[in-house]
Amino acid sequence: MEISPETTDQVGPSASGDAKKSQGFTWYAPWSRYQAPSVDLPSDGNTSVNSASQQLIDQKLGPSVQEPAVPSIEGTGATGSTDPIQSSIAQNRTGWMSFFSARAMAMRSITYEKEGEMEVMDIDEDVSAAEGPGNPSLPSPAGTQDPSAKETRPPQLPSASGRGSPIAVEKTDLKQQQKATTVTTSEASVREVVVRQSSPSPSKKSIVKTPATPPPPNVVLPTWEHIFHVPPRSIIPEAPSSTLAKAFKSVTEALFARNESSAEKGKGREATCSPYEKALPRAWNVLGDNGPDVLRGCQRVVVIGVHGWFPGAVARTFIGEPTGTSSKFVNRVVQALDEFQEKHKVKLTKITKIPLEGEGTINRRVEKLYQNLTSNEEWMNDLREADAIFVATHSQGSIVSTHILDRLITDRHIRTKLNATVPPGDVALSPQRICCLGLCGIHLGPLRYLNTNSLLSPYIQYFESTAARELFEFQNTQSAISTDYIRALQNVLDNGIKMVYIASLNDQVVGLYSGLFTSVSHPLILRAIYIDGDAYHSSDFLSNLLALLLRIRNAGLSDSGLLTHLSEATAGSLNGIGHSTPYEELGTYTLAINYLFLANDGLEEPTELTTESFNALTEQNDYEIPWALRDLIADDRVTSLFSDELVGLRDAFRNWHPKTAIQRDLKRKLQPIQRLSASMISGRDRSMSKL
Numbered sequence: 001m002e003i004s005p006e007t008t009d010q011v012g013p014s015a016s017g018d019a020k021k022s023q024g025f026t027w028y029a030p031w032s033r034y035q036a037p038s039v040d041l042p043s044d045g046n047t048s049v050n051s052a053s054q055q056l057i058d059q060k061l062g063p064s065v066q067e068p069a070v071p072s073i074e075g076t077g078a079t080g081s082t083d084p085i086q087s088s089i090a091q092n093r094t095g096w097m098s099f100f101s102a103r104a105m106a107m108r109s110i111t112y113e114k115e116g117e118m119e120v121m122d123i124d125e126d127v128s129a130a131e132g133p134g135n136p137s138l139p140s141p142a143g144t145q146d147p148s149a150k151e152t153r154p155p156q157l158p159s160a161s162g163r164g165s166p167i168a169v170e171k172t173d174l175k176q177q178q179k180a181t182t183v184t185t186s187e188a189s190v191r192e193v194v195v196r197q198s199s200p201s202p203s204k205k206s207i208v209k210t211p212a213t214p215p216p217p218n219v220v221l222p223t224w225e226h227i228f229h230v231p232p233r234s235i236i237p238e239a240p241s242s243t244l245a246k247a248f249k250s251v252t253e254a255l256f257a258r259n260e261s262s263a264e265k266g267k268g269r270e271a272t273c274s275p276y277e278k279a280l281p282r283a284w285n286v287l288g289d290n291g292p293d294v295l296r297g298c299q300r301v302v303v304i305g306v307h308g309w310f311p312g313a314v315a316r317t318f319i320g321e322p323t324g325t326s327s328k329f330v331n332r333v334v335q336a337l338d339e340f341q342e343k344h345k346v347k348l349t350k351i352t353k354i355p356l357e358g359e360g361t362i363n364r365r366v367e368k369l370y371q372n373l374t375s376n377e378e379w380m381n382d383l384r385e386a387d388a389i390f391v392a393t394h395s396q397g398s399i400v401s402t403h404i405l406d407r408l409i410t411d412r413h414i415r416t417k418l419n420a421t422v423p424p425g426d427v428a429l430s431p432q433r434i435c436c437l438g439l440c441g442i443h444l445g446p447l448r449y450l451n452t453n454s455l456l457s458p459y460i461q462y463f464e465s466t467a468a469r470e471l472f473e474f475q476n477t478q479s480a481i482s483t484d485y486i487r488a489l490q491n492v493l494d495n496g497i498k499m500v501y502i503a504s505l506n507d508q509v510v511g512l513y514s515g516l517f518t519s520v521s522h523p524l525i526l527r528a529i530y531i532d533g534d535a536y537h538s539s540d541f542l543s544n545l546l547a548l549l550l551r552i553r554n555a556g557l558s559d560s561g562l563l564t565h566l567s568e569a570t571a572g573s574l575n576g577i578g579h580s581t582p583y584e585e586l587g588t589y590t591l592a593i594n595y596l597f598l599a600n601d602g603l604e605e606p607t608e609l610t611t612e613s614f615n616a617l618t619e620q621n622d623y624e625i626p627w628a629l630r631d632l633i634a635d636d637r638v639t640s641l642f643s644d645e646l647v648g649l650r651d652a653f654r655n656w657h658p659k660t661a662i663q664r665d666l667k668r669k670l671q672p673i674q675r676l677s678a679s680m681i682s683g684r685d686r687s688m689s690k691l
Contacts, residue, residue, distance in 0.1 A: 215533055215534060216533035216534070217533050218530070218531065218532055218533045218581075218585050218587070219530075219531050219533070219587070220502065220528050220529070220530055220531070220585070220587040220588055220591055221528060221529055221531060221543065221546070221547035221550070222528060222547050222550055222551050222554070224591065224594055224598075226547075226551060227526070227551065227554055228282065228283040228286060228598075228599060229283065229286065230551075231555075231641050232273055232277040232280065232555050232556075232641065233280055233281075233282050233283070233286070233555075234282075234286055235273055235277075236282070236286070236287060237273050237277070237278040274556070274637075276523060276556040276607070277555065277556055278603060279523040279602045279603040279605075279607050280523045280555075280556065280602055281498070281523065281524065281595075281599045281600050281601055281602040282599060282600060282602075283598055283599050284296075284598055284599065284600060285598075287600065292345070293346065294344045294346060294597055294598060295346050295348070295597060296597075297387065298348070298387040298388050298433065298597070299348060299349040299350070299387055300348070300349055300350045300351075300352070300382070300385060300386045300387050300388075301337065301348055301350070301351050301352070301386060301387065301388045301389070301390060302351075302352045302354060302382055302383050302386040302388075302389045302390070303330050303333045303334060303337075303351060303352065303353055303354065303390050303391075303392070304330075304354045304355075304356065304373075304389065304390070304391045304392070304401075305325075305326035305327065305328075305329035305330035305333070305353075305354070305355045305356065305391075305392050305393075306326055306329075306356050306369065306391065306392075306393040306394075306397035306400055306401045306404070307325050307326045307329070307357065307393075307394060307397050308393070308394040308395025308396045308397045308398075308440075308442075309359075309395055309396035309397075309442075309467055309468065309471065310359055325355070325357070326355035326356055326357050326397075327353075327355040328583065329355070329392040329393070329394065329583060330353045330354070330355045330392065331353075332392070332583065332584075332586065332589055333390055333392050333589050333593075334351055334353065335586060335589075336586055336589035336590050336593050337351060337593060339586070339590070340590070340593050340594075340597070350382070352379070352382040352383075352386070354373065354376075354379050354383075356369040356372060356373060356404075357369075357372075358372065359467065360467055361466055361467045361470050362396070362399055362400060362403070362467075362470060362481065362485075365396075365400045366400055366403040366404060366407070369400065369404060370404055370407050373404070374413070380413065383408075383413060383414065384413065384414075386432060387432060387433065388432060388433040388434070388435075388596060388597075389414060389432055389433070389434045389435075390434075390435055390437070390592070390593070390596060391405065391434075391435070391436040391437065392437050392439075392583075392589065392592075393436065393437065393438050393439065393441070394438075394439045394440060394441075394582075394583050395439075395440055395441065395442050395509070395510065395579070396442055396467070396471065397438075398436075398438035398439075398441030398442065398443065398501075399441070399442065399443065399474075399485055401436055401438070402436070402485065402488050402489050402492055403485070403488050405434070405436065405488075405492050405497060406488040406491050406492055409491060409492065409495050410491075414432055414434065415429060415430075415431050415432045416431050416432070416434070416495035416496055416497065417431045417495065417496045417601075417604065418494065418495050418496070418606075419495065431496065433596055433597075433601075434496075434497040434498070435497070435498040435499075435500065435592055435593075435595060435596040436492075436497060436498070436499050436500070437500045437502070437588070437589065437592040438499065438500065438501050438502070439502050439504075439530075439582045439583050439588060440502070440503060440504050440507055440509070440510045440515045440579055440582055441501055441510070441514070441515055441517065442471055442474060442509075442510050442514055442515075443474065443485075443501075443514055443515070443517040444474055444475060444477070444511075444513055444514035444517065444518075444519060444614060444616055445471055445472050445473070445474035445475030445476075445514060445616050446471055446472060446475075446509050446510060446511075446514070447508075447509065447510065447511045447514075447567075447568075447571055447616075448475070448511075448616050448617060448619070449571075450472075450509070474514075475615065475616035475617055476614075476615045476616070476617070477519055477611065477612075477613055477614045477615070478613065478615075486520070486609070486611055489520070489609065490608075490609045493522050493524050493525070493606075493607075493609055494606040495606075496524070496601050496606075497524070498524050498526065498595055498596065498601070499522075499524060499525045499526070500525075500526045500527075500528070500591065500592040500595055501515065501516050501517050501525065501526070501527050501528075502515070502527075502528045502529065502530055502582060502588050502591070503515025503516045503527075503529050503530070504529070504530045504532070504572075504578045504579060504581065504582050505529055505530065505531045505532065505535065505536055505543070505546070505570050505578070506532050506535040506536070506570070506571075506572040506578030506581075507571065507572055507578040507579045508571060508572035508577075508578055508579055509579040510579060511567035511568070511571060511616075512529070512546070512563055512564075512566065512567040512570060513563055513564040513567045513614075513616075514567075514616070516529075516550070516553075516563065518553070518559070518563050518564060518614075519611060519612045519613070519614040520609055520610065520611050520612075521553075521556065521609075521610040521611075522607060522609050522610065523556065523602050523603075523607050524601075524602060524607075526554060526591075526595055527550050527553055527554055528550060528588075528591055529546055529547065529550060530581070530582040530585060530587075530588055531543055532578060532581055535572070535578065540656065541649065541652040541653050541655070541656035542566075542569075542570070542656070542658075542663070542666075544648070544649060544652055545562075545566075545649060545670075546563070546566065546570070548642060548645050548646075548649065549562055549563050549566075550563075551642065551645075552632075552638060552642065555641060557635065557637055557638055557641075558632075558635070559632065560628040560629070560631040560632045560635075561624070561628050562625070562628050562629065562632065564620060565620055565622060565624065565625050565628060566666070568620070568662070569662050569663055569666045622665075622666075622669060623669070625666070625669040625670065626669055626670070626671075626672050629670060629672060629673060630672070633646065633676065646676065647676070649673060650673050650674060650676045653667075653670070653673055653674055654674070
């Protein structure tokens, strides 16, 4: 209630009670009942002051924020029971947000004149000054106010006796009015700019994006240089001599034998190659053949693609349609061939694409794909006239492709160094250069846990096809299907066909031992590992250890079973993509193409395929890892060829910080590698224990 000057002297105890009652009619009464009681200040009878303040606020809010109409209350004054704010919200629910858009209205109170006069709303200017710059409210700049309008007065708290003194109110009002005017004048302009220019969220154009760190690259290890430009492949073996020359050399060495120092003996052992090492293919530039034509007369190339096993309809609903199609493999090989031609400045005359599609078991796929190939006359003509044949496969397709090559050799559709016999009267043709790339081949079956998992095993048994269940038979090299596969592989290798096996470090289906086919050994088999940059880093200790073990295997030496023991620790999660990423990487195809064109075929005499019995269902004893590491370092041939690499592994072990529990356990088992020293692995003192 607005108190007029005429009634000031008549205000008694009931005035204090009326002031307390009027607190329920403030604008925030629907939300808070805990406002401190206030007493309305006496009015001078001029209502233009409050009207000017109200008009100024309406101008600041603009047409978009309208003050809701407050119904007049007649006859009741401050003692009426109707709340104007609640009634306005009930009548116009879309306008209630206007009370929250301006924080300068936070301390408004509605008072009433005498009956028949207009309502007056008082604005507390001290609230804006008390909020400070950290709590801006809707500004009311003093420069825009009407000069004739008086400053609004802050409410006066009641005295301890419950009665407000008009004289004290006037004195206090002058001081507070001067203080409020100074504060609001300096802050109003600042708050006005904030209200007009503030934005709820920064503009996308104003955000400065920091350059993202490039992801680590995907790599294929070991590299071409680490395979063919280091011993033993960098050592040129002596040409085989006749029987008479061998006898003369033996007699000469017996008659003119001389003592050699231990150092000379060490050098002699390093330069000596075993029969297996002599049969290893070597790079043409290492042999001294650095001609400009790296194709060596090759003009026509046939590229055959064979996809792997495709999951059933139930699994496809979760993992999607298969992406490793035969057409993709063929196209990736052609892309790698284009880069090879551009790099070496050569040109192929014709490249024939032969994608072979078909699903089913191993024997069914071999029959179906072989029939599709031989029934296409155009493909068969290009196959017979080709100078080189490249086969790209994945997973189950690695086994299928080996059987198809075996059939093509038996039926003499392709020329090798053993079946390239020329009938009388025909023109002799040179043998074709053939290479087969097997990506994540399932040579020794899937990972063991896939067959023992309580969830996956029933699904594979009852929902998947016979082709999926057949893959687990390759886990035992003594099974009939595995024995037949090894027989076909022996025939393929005897005919001089190069095989490249590349496994994935983060494969969730095929372990390293299976993708690399560790149970067999032959000079024409080249092994490598694909490392996804998102999963591992090329400088990681585990990556370097695996790369060294593959270099040892490519040299014809034993890895002491470490690759098999490390397979479980490097297997990917079941929902991963490590089984599919290698065929997306162009480096896997580049390594096989270099092996086809930039290296010879080794010795002409065929070497027998060496096989070891293996059963993936037999659980591995991880406590054999320290002993396997000890056997590896105790091999004199390994230390003589890879002593520097072993020292580098010892140094990298200190900086290896595995993140998974299984790899941390693996680190504890490989801890003895820190006890190595350069003298221990030099190979010069055979009597010294290396661990």
